[in-house]
Amino acid sequence: MAMIAPSLLSADFACLEQDCRTCLDAGADFLHFDVMDGHFVPNISFGAPVLASLSKKVSAFYDVHLMLTDPLAYVPMFLKAGASMITFHLEADSPVQETIDAIHAGGAKAGVVIKPATPAAAAFEWMPKVEMVLVMSVEPGFGGQKFQPAALEKLSALRAEAVRIGRPDLLLQVDGGVARDTAPLCAAAGANVLVAGSAVFGTADPAAEIAFYKGL
């Protein structure tokens, strides 16, 4: 059964607290918090002060997706702000092992992310060291983009590798263009955490959307 991580990037920032509660009441497993620096990706979203305010009011598993050129420099502030898991890009500039260690030292779970152009094999060496691998199925930077089917092969390859190394239940997340038509394909390919932004918040009934993905 898949877990669902609604992406707050598509929430109404003027009612972020209420939007989080709606997701959690509907059974959302994680709240996906997309952080963009306007450098690693051509967009700026929100940062640690927003997470700190939110995590004080709403108790949840905060799945923080860092789209930053130097994630290591920002790990301490996101840990302090209440991140439950911090995921960073292998394409970023920070040393990977040091960044994983800094996240773990702060008591959070760690994940690595790959962009569409990065092969699945790039994540293999890190799989024994992290709790989650995230496959981007769109270019990071914006919500509402079209799902890139090439992500499916990567998910299958990563799931096979997770089984091979004796971690069959490793969290394997997919992010970008996940909707009612693409989510079942992702789950069948081995994803067990589905990020959905516009598919959840772009509907009149986010709770019904969340129930659909949880049932996969």
Ligand SMILES: O=C(CO)[C@@H](O)[C@H](O)COP(=O)(O)O
């Ligand atoms: O990390 C990102 C975008 O860079 C995502 O988490 C998006 O927020 C997903 O949005 P949808 O594609 O589901 O609308």
Ligand SMILES: [Fe+2]
């Ligand atoms: Fe994301």
